[in-house]
Amino acid sequence: MSAIVARRLARGKAPRAAFNREEFQMMSKYRALLGASMLAVAAVQPAGAAEKAEVLHWWTTQSQSKAVKVFADAFSAAGGEWVDNAIVNGDxxxxxxxxxxxxxxxxxxxxxxxxxxxGELADQGLLRNLDDVAAAEGWQASLPADVLAAVSRDGHIYAVPVNLQTPNWLWYNKALFEKFGVEEPKTWEDFFAVADTFQQGGIIPLAFGAQAWQQHQLFNGVLAGAGGRDLYMSVFRDKNPEAVRGAEFKRVAEVYAKLRSYTDPGSPNRSFNEAASMVITGKAAMHIMGDWEKGEFTSAGWVAGKDYGCVLGLGEQNFLMDSNVFIMPETRSESGAKAQDLMARVMLDKDVQVEFNNLKGSIPVRNDVDTSGLDACSKIGLEALKDPGKQLAGPDWLAGADMLNSLADVVVEYWATPSETPEQFAEKYAAVLAEFQE
Structure with missing residues (x-):
């Protein structure tokens, strides 16, 4: 049993299915046993199923469903058959x-x-590389180099990136800000002053969903904004335990803990779109969430800059680089491979990129599309992306899932334990980094 598994069990938690390395390797042994049966299944696939594709994703809110339908409709128009397999919650x-x-x-x-x-799926030979499609479609010229690197492994491309997004936006209800006479915050100190005003006026300052992924995402945003670029990279890129034992990380821990006092008792297990609805209805003033929040606002008829405002990160205003991608599992079926290639081409079509991202709330990943129709908040993001000093690789781009899941456990426990001090939290956080030092 690995130390990671032992630690999770000690906290009364099961290992995370499919992301635990030991479980991954054990399950891989079964793949060989299933190989012959899969070949037999492939041999009897009907000839007419060449463009049929089962697509597994977790875009299930109303706005997300509208966005993913752009892909489905484009795939169907190109001769494919989209078989939707939407599962609530990425976890x-x-x-x-x-x-x-x-x-x-x-x-x-x-x-x-x-x-x-x-990465491990690619290393196990379980994913098709998309080098041929990428070369034929000119991905090297039309996609940012950092994005291509983030979808590659050992020089081969294994995923189709479909957008650029950042998880550390602050969204706010402009009518409430005007009613209370407050300005949009730019720093964490500004945020707390504004939050105090709303709390005293009977408005929930910060809409929040206390789900593990939201808690960890919020903490990473605080780490980047309040801790700064150097500390952030020391954590996720360098995995340096000493970096979190200093004053900068203590401040990050204090800011994160203080946010608890501005949320409401109904936050546990609340979905992000339910939290967005609190801002829309005026029950809450602000919400810290990714670009996908805008899809919820759009569905409610809200307009960026008019009904809602946005701030790209509090403190150091970094664009934490993130991108949704689609992987193509290895298939023994020629028809399956054809469907995958068609899907890759469709998803990165220029017109599809613009239509999808306008609905999703994110930024087209292609650098050669017309972005003039994007909303005011997307244009703020685009401007940030032009400045290398504001671009910061997201945690998934720098660290493996085992490490991120272990850090998430520590963060979730800290949020749920007000008696835990920043120093105690830092030591637990440092212990995880030490375990993953190379």
Whole structure:
């Protein structure tokens, strides 16, 4: 049993399915046993199923469903048959899909995030590389170099990036800000002053969903904004335990802990779109969430800059680079490979990119599309992306899933334990980094 598994069990938690290295390797053994049966299944596939694709993803809110339908409609128009397999919550969808891939029964296409998430699948030979499609479609010229690096492994491309997004936006209800006479915050000190004003006026300052992924995402945003670029890179890139024993990390821990006092008792297990609704209805004034929040605002008829405002990160205003991608599991079926290639071409079509991202709230990943129709907040993001000093690789781009999941456990425990001091939290956080030092 690894120390990671032991630590999770000691906290009363099961190992995270499909992301634990030991479980991954064990499941891979079954793949060989299933190989012959999968070949037999492929041999009897009907000839007319050449462009049929089961697509596993977790875009299930109303706005997300509208966005993903752009891909489905474009795929159908190109001669494909989209078989939708939408699973609520990425923490459920990812292990489900990975277990299927390792077990020999993969979906045709599966959603992931750019970075190291799918590295082990590629290393095990479970993913098709998309080098031929990328070369034919000119991805090297039309996609940012950092994005291409984040979807590559050992010089081969293994995923289709479909957008650029950052998880550390602050969104706010402009009508409430005007009513209370406050300005949009730019620093964490500004935020706390504004939050105090709303709290005294009977408005929930910060809408929040206390789910593990939201808690960890919020903390990473605080780490980047309040801790700064150097500390952030020392954590995720360098995995340096000493970096979190200083005054900068203590401030990050203090800011994160203080945010608890501005949320409401109903936050546990609240979904991000429910938190967004609190801002829309005026129940809460602010929400810290990724670009996908805008899809919820758009569905409510809200307009960026008019009904809602946005701040790209508090403190150091970094664009934490993130991208949704789709991987193509290895298939023994020629028809499956054709469907995957068609899907890759469709998802990165210029017109599809613009339509999808306008609905999703993110930024087109292609650098050669017309962005004049993007909303005011997307244009702020685009301007940030032009400045290398504001670009910061997201955690998934720098660290593996085992480490990120272990850090998430520590962060979630800290949020749930007000009596835990910043120093105690830092020591637990440092212990995880020490375990993953190379």
């Amino acid at each position: 459920v969808a990812k292990p489900t899909g990975i277990n299927r891939i390792v077990g020999g029964n993969p979906p045709t296409v599966m959603m992931m995030n750019a970075g190291k998430q799918f």
